Amino acid sequence: MEDKWMTEGVTSPYDCSVWRSIRNLWLLVKDRIKIKVGNGEKVAFWNDIWCGQETLKQAFPELHSLSQAQEASVADLWTGQGWNLHLRRNLNDWEITSIARFHDTMARATNLTEEQDRLIWKGERKGEFTVSSAYRELRPSEEQQAGWPWRMIWRTKIPYKVNFFTWLLAKEEVLTHENLNKRKHNLCSRCYLCEEQVETVNHLFLHCKWTDQLWQMFIHKRKIKWTKPGRITEVLKCWNSDGNAGKKEERWRIVPACIWWTIWNERNQRCFEGKNNNIQKIKINCLGLYYFWCKQVVIGNSEDVSNVIDWL
Numbered sequence: 559m560e561d562k563w564m565t566e567g568v569t570s571p572y573d574c575s576v577w578r579s580i581r582n583l584w585l586l587v588k589d590r591i592k593i594k595v596g597n598g599e600k601v602a603f604w605n606d607i608w609c610g611q612e613t614l615k616q617a618f619p620e621l622h623s624l625s626q627a628q629e630a631s632v633a634d635l636w637t638g639q640g641w642n643l644h645l646r647r648n649l650n651d652w653e654i655t656s657i658a659r660f661h662d663t664m665a666r667a668t669n670l671t672e673e674q675d676r677l678i679w680k681g682e683r684k685g686e687f688t689v690s691s692a693y694r695e696l697r698p699s700e701e702q703q704a705g706w707p708w709r710m711i712w713r714t715k716i717p718y719k720v721n722f723f724t725w726l727l728a729k730e731e732v733l734t735h736e737n738l739n740k741r742k743h744n745l746c747s748r749c750y751l752c753e754e755q756v757e758t759v760n761h762l763f764l765h766c767k768w769t770d771q772l773w774q775m776f777i778h779k780r781k782i783k784w785t786k787p788g789r790i791t792e793v794l795k796c797w798n799s800d801g802n803a804g805k806k807e808e809r810w811r812i813v814p815a816c817i818w819w820t821i822w823n824e825r826n827q828r829c830f831e832g833k834n835n836n837i838q839k840i841k842i843n844c845l846g847l848y849y850f851w852c853k854q855v856v857i858g859n860s861e862d863v864s865n866v867i868d869w870l
């Protein structure tokens with residue numbers, strides 16, 4: 559199934575840890591979907607579960623072993639009148655019962671149509687995939703414990719890829735040097751921004767003196783007192799609960815993700831392209847992103863840039 563429904567695996571280290579992580583969930587997702595056959599072009603005849611409760615390879619191992627088209631799609635083997643399994647030789651007498659059973663099973667299979675094949679997500683009644691139902695189904699037990707900041711991670715109105723990125727940050731699994739070293743890449747671990755400290759998730763996204771300037775920019779603009787916690791999960795837990803939020807809670811919620819996404823892009827640009835922005839430019843990038851996300855998902859087109867920034 560993987561070949562037709564999924565993109566290629568990711569091998570480059572750059573800028574793809576979010577997508578790589580999503581893609582790595584495929585095996586978990588696969589167990590929670592069923593296939594609705596349309597034209598049969600994407601469905602693997604022998605290897606997908608599309609007719610009955612198991613693959614045809616499991617149901618008819620003797621026929622599968624004789625087939626010369628073991629990777630074929632459903633559409634490939636349908637002739638219009640019946641199934642052509644491309645068997646290597648004629649069947650022996652003792653194999654006839656198995657082909658009879660095969661035709662009996664296939665008679666119950668859906669007819670092919672003009673429509674595209676579809677995946678049906680079992681986690682929702684309508685069969686459509688949603689991020690929240692996937693999260694419900696897939697979240698590991700640590701996240702089911704009380705206090706995990708899932709609302710801040712998944713209910714903040716930012717692009718989905720950034721929700722995923724925030725989730726990885728909360729789990730401290732973003733591919734910084736610290737995490738690459740855990741996977742034995744043995745890199746010299748130095749922060750790309752300050753070039754002074756070890757590049758850990760909590761340093762890069764919270765405590766680095768460059769990143770701190772972005773935090774201070776928002777905090778000063780809002781005229782509040784806020785003591786920055788030591789870890790990402792702590793920030794997510796307290797960000798909206800210290801009387802920080804006020805009326806325009808939705809806008810305030812996106813600030814941490816906005817800082818993290820800006821820093822991650824700057825870090826990757828320095829790491830992989832050798833281009834450094836100065837702190838003023840990084841601040842402008844961060845405010846630009848903040849305005850863009852506010853406009854995209856929170857306020858629509860109703861306010862202009864100066865109002866949005868002034869509100870802070």
Ligand SMILES: [Zn+2]
Pocket residue numbers: 749750751752753754755761762766767768
């Ligand atoms: Zn640093």
